[in-house]
Amino acid sequence: IGRFSGQDVPPSLLTTSHETTVYFHSDHSQNKPGFRFEYQAYELNECLDPEPFRYGVVVGAGYNVGQSISFECLPGYQLMGHSILTCEHGTTRNWDHPFPRCEVPCGGNITSDNGTIFSPGYPEEYPSSADCTWLITVATGLGETARKLGVFTDGEPNEPASSTSNQILVRFRSNTEKGGLFRINYQGM
Template sequence: MLGSFSGTTMPALLNSTSNQLYLHFYSDISVSAAGFHLEYKTVGLSSCPEPAVPSNGVKTGERYLVNDVVSFQCEPGYALQGHAHISCMPGTVRRWNYPPPLCIAQCGGVVEEMEGVILSPGFPGNYPSNMDCSWKIALPVGFGAHIQFLNFSTEPNHDFIEIRNGPYETSRMMGRFSGSELPSALLSTSHETTVYFHSDHSQNRPGFKLEYQAYELQECPDPEPFANGIVRGAGYNVGQSVTFECLPGYQLTGHPVLTCQHGTNRNWDHPLPRCEVPCGGNITSSNGTVYSPGYPSPYSSSQDCVWMITVPIGHGVRLNLSLLQTEPSGDFITIWDGPHQTSPQLGVFTRSLAKKTVHSSTNQLLLKFHHDAASGGIFAIAFSEYYICLKQKSGKVDFIPGSTLSWVYGTVTFVQERLIHVC
């Protein structure tokens, strides 16, 4: 419909776009008016001029009559500048509602497609002077970019392109290229790759054209099962980290945090750690277990291991020696009631001469394991802290650990089956 008119306003000039025109007049039963008087004449139906196809672009649409639409899109690597769709306008002089767009090779940007093209500004013409352009290839996590140069020509040494394996200026440089030699293919091992181009104030050349295509990166090896420990982490893909923790009584050997490295073949940035029983050490936890070296496997090589257990002042250390399966000759465990081997000795224990429990009278206890037998065994000595009393207001209290303790405070006498801190 060209229009619907009523009232006293003069309609504007109308142009039909076909060889037929339908005019419908309607009046109702009420007020009558002077009506209308119109003139028409035949005009040729000319088309809009054929729109120019932008360099490095393509046009869709072969009809250029009134209201026909023509669409444009750019070749890979170029960005459309202008309107992607233009329409032939009605009127005595046919024209498009917008000029045809341009296809421009831009200076930098972000590309997120799984494959694409990156061009130096102005390609295939010469790039401008004093350019600093940075493109980021942003792919889904778990994919890298295979980069292939199709054209390359820059001013040697002064104008160059850098490819970095990551999104930052500090990311590892995969290559820096200048001159006219076509660079070889590159494989980025990060889901983000940076392409940086620099030109100085002097010579200008055609620059470069490169293609990239995403390829799937493998995961790092599964660190499970992790003997005598726990692995914490959500995934084993590139850039992700996992943390290793040992069970009580074991000590971590190696790095506690590993990160899946960038690389064509996925691997961790350090060897997998191990949880091993240490041969001696300082223990400050309130309870736990001292294991024989190599536990639960039998110990083998001749060795002397010394552990010092320290609990808060006012507490003592209780040992449970029930699991003591050492060799009957040449293997023994010595325990001192204090931090030094000159402290009072609580005993020397073997498989055949083992007490069930041992108590210290101080907050520190020294334990030494000696092995020189041909074969090995195992032991697991559980320890825990307990409260002890060292002094009362009336003076020093002598007691045997584990015995009943009585004391008088004011007019009240207290009896405690287990020793508690009353000082």
């Protein structure tokens, strides 16, 4: 765990073993009044289980002291908080950061060749007066100039919109009445 000498008192030391050996060695140069050593045993509990992690997955199954786990969100969701947490030493078991969460962003830049866009707050209803813009960029297309693909309200379009450009801009504006949700699947060709 450590090696200490002189008159400086070391900080509290922690070990995860049920057995610890302390070696004391003096150098014969002079007599000193000695030392005092206090110890405390405690149960080696695990940190709290992060499951269920809504709209994402937890990578790693170790919840013991010193072990780390990471968090990943499902496609269409964004991680809010720290992606890697480590179980800390101490008499109580705590992660070094609060559990993150996965939320649907209101807009953003998307570069994957296929995926899904969800309405803000999905699967809950979107808020009133939302104004979100997503720019989707896929592998280079034929390079057609920008044109409006359509305006869609209250339901699905008759035919799926398509573009020969490698970029599309999706803008969602809700009215002042709260309610509804949507999911848009897209695929680059």
